[in-house]
Amino acid sequence: NIFYTGATTNQQIVPALDFLKEKGITSLYLVGSDYVFPQTANRIIKAYAAANGIEIKGEDYTPLGSTDFSTIVNKVRASNAGAVFNTLNGDSNVAFFKEYTNAGLTPQKMPVVSVSIAEEEVQGIGAQNIAGQLTAWNYYQTLDNPVNKAFVKAFKDKYGQNRVTSDPMEAAYVSVYLWKNTVEKGKSFDVKAIQDNCGGVTFDAPEGLVTIDGGNHHITKTARIGEIHPDGLIYTIWESPGPITPDPYLKSYPWAKGLSA
Known part of the structure; x- marks a missing residue:
């Protein structure tokens, strides 16, 4: 789970x-x-x-x-x-x-x-x-890619220009979108449907492309x-x-x- x-x-x-x-x-x-x-x-x-x-x-x-x-x-x-x-x-x-x-x-x-x-x-x-x-x-705030630049800008615009992003923060953000993508793949919010459909689900994250491993529920990083x-x-x-x-x-x-x- x-x-x-x-x-x-x-x-x-x-x-x-x-x-x-x-x-x-x-x-x-x-x-x-x-x-x-x-x-x-x-x-x-x-x-x-x-x-x-x-x-x-x-x-x-x-x-x-x-x-x-x-x-x-x-x-x-x-x-x-x-x-x-x-x-x-x-x-x-x-x-x-x-x-x-x-x-x-x-x-x-x-x-x-x-x-x-x-x-x-x-x-x-x-x-x-x-x-x-x-x-x-x-992940670091300074990663030079378009997805991260948009992520950092959105974060600072909402929470303050002096605030910083971080690896644990980005990992939490990623988790929400991986869940979303898995729900959409399985066409269900059901836990078993999410478990059955998680393998290979990807997200173009600020850190780069991540993919769920269906066997151990960790992701590529x-x-x-x-x-x-x-x-x-x-x-x-x-x-x-x-x-x-x-x-x-x-x-x-x-x-x-x-x-x-």
């Missing part, structure tokens, strides 16, 4: 790791909030790292809402890791990046890749504290690595060659065998 329009692991975390590997990163430090998503994400990251010759220099978790990062940042700095993979959520990111900057750590010295920081969060953290750092998503700029927006610096087929349990990745057990 559930359809997912956010990224699966192989559409966000795995591409981010592929990007870091391509850039010659050979060691990582893992920092996350202490709940199920970061813990699970880091299990996946550690399995990928083991199979790809990447050393995990450290792994730290902090309670949701935590604002004291002095000890963790000191450990990160002392580790001399090639990069930090960040799965912190909420206000903790504000404190973490302020401490990171105060400690003299820069994107050039030790880049941070985040999977929970979008344009809204950049505003909260302050662009001056996070400019140059990296994010892994499927293009992976994008973005760099945060001083203007508070995120600009694509790498993207997958095309939409990635969703593989929520990483069944097509030999190194992930056993993670779902």
Whole structure:
């Protein structure tokens, strides 16, 4: 009964790791909030790292809402890791990046890749504290295509020119139209009719063409690595060659065998 329009692991975390590997990163430090998503994400990251010759220099978790990062940042700095993979959520990111900057750590010295920081969060953290750092998503406000330009204009016209769009926001928007297109395909609002007709339904979304996988109810998505700029927006610096087929349990990745057990 559930359809997912956010990224699966192989559409966000795995591409981010592929990007870091391509850039010659050979060691990582893992920092996350202490709940199920970061813990699970880091299990996946550690399995990928083991199979790809990447050393995990450290792994730290902090309670949701935590604002004291002095000890963790000191450990990160002392580790001399090639990069930090960040799965912190909420206000903790504000404190973490302020401490990171105060400690003299820069994107050039030790880049941070985040999977929970979008344009809204950049505003909260302050662009001056996070400019140059990296994010892994499927959508950014700055995507240069006609559909996205119309989407951003309509959003700003309604909610204010100072407002920003973001990946989670766009995914919610996409879900409504995929539901609409599935209802129209099945000629019914009935749940079973939607389930039976969802496979192959597409939508020309702001992020690009997306397609529902009828087997797992996820959608195809293009992976994008973005760099945060001083203007508070995120600009694509790498993207997958095309939409990635969703593989929520990483069944097509030999190194992930056993993670779902």
